[in-house]
Amino acid sequence: MMTAQLVLDSLRPRQKTTYVDKLGLHLPGRLSEQQLNFVRVQSSFAEQFLDLDRRRRGKVLLTVVRPLPAALKILSQLPHSISYLEVALDVSFDDPDHPPKLHALFKEHFVQGWHSRQTGQDNGTTYTGPRMPGRWFTAYSDEPDRNQGHQDCFHIEARHTGARAVSRAGVSSAGDLLTFDHVAFWQSNLQLFCVNLDRLGRFHENRRLRRKRHRSRIEKSGRLRYNVDRSVGAVLFRNHSYNPFLDLFTVDAFVQSYGRGPFLAKLDATNLLP
Incomplete structure (x- = not known):
């Protein structure tokens, strides 16, 4: 225990950033071109598709990546439900050795509050669960942070699939994300x-x-x-x-x-x- 804690204490983050990384919403119909263009300007990416699920025939699936508050505000004014949510934490460092050290600590010492299968890894990214309804975490340390571009970064995100998983995170609409307590979320879920x-x-x-x-x-x-x-x-x-x-x-x-x-x-x- 002392060795892991000493390694953790030796890490000196340069910057810590929390944000909504990705959002999947179901809408009763398509956004107008004006609405969609506004969301695109106020996010890194936004696109709408017809939902192919027979249970939601006729509905539209809107995917938004890293939405700014203005995008969340306009989405909150539209009828919708959220079926997918990613919230993320980027921890960047000046020392290039620190992100892989933190990633190694995560793999060995992270414990999630429920279990469905053992944690695995694919191309340097660690996954704590399967891609199915529920919540799981992913982490990596070999890419720049997604907001400031710092090269040496540890990235972790919580992925919520399905309306029930999103609701358990305290989110029922896009408006809830305007006041989402990211610090409290990671205090409860970044458990080593x-x-x-x-x-x-x-x-x-x-x-x-x-x-x-x-x-x-x-x-x-x-x-x-x-x-x-x-x-x-x-x-x-x-x-x-x-x-x-x-x-x-x-x-x-x-x-x-x-x-x-x-x-x-x-x-x-x-x-x-x-």
Whole structure:
């Protein structure tokens, strides 16, 4: 734990930026050319398509990338529902070694609040879940940030697919994004943990033997003293934490296999938040 926290504390962000990265809305009909052009000017990209889903026949799907407040304001005045939402955090650095260090910490120590499959990676981008209804996260550290153009950047985004997932994020309309609390969102969702091996070993033995021992079990062998609980915890962690998609031992894989408990120690990531 101390090693991961020390690495985290050594990172010195240059800038931290939160924003809406992408938005998918369903409309009862097409926007006028004037409306669409205004949204295009007030965003990085905007396009509308006929929705091919039979359940929404006749409706229009509007995709907007990095909308500015003016675009969100005009969209909030139109009848719509939101079926897709990406909120993002860019952490840029002056030191080019820091983004990959943060990305490595993310892969090994990020734990999400629900599980459907193990975290994987594709072309340098880390994915914490499948592309299906719900919420999952993606992260990478090999591209410039999308707003200021800083070369050395760690990017993480939360992807919400489906109206239910978007609603759970506290968003029911484009207008809600004008007052969306990005800092509170990332404080709740950028969760990095370590496993306290001593507490894990003690927790495991207490559960197995139905005891409530609070002190570490220390044994002697000649002049040597060793912590039995820590040794047991180390074996448990290694047996339950391997992620074959990342080829790493990760806390998230351990939680999926073994479960949660008082042995999970949260890392202090406040220096990453705006």
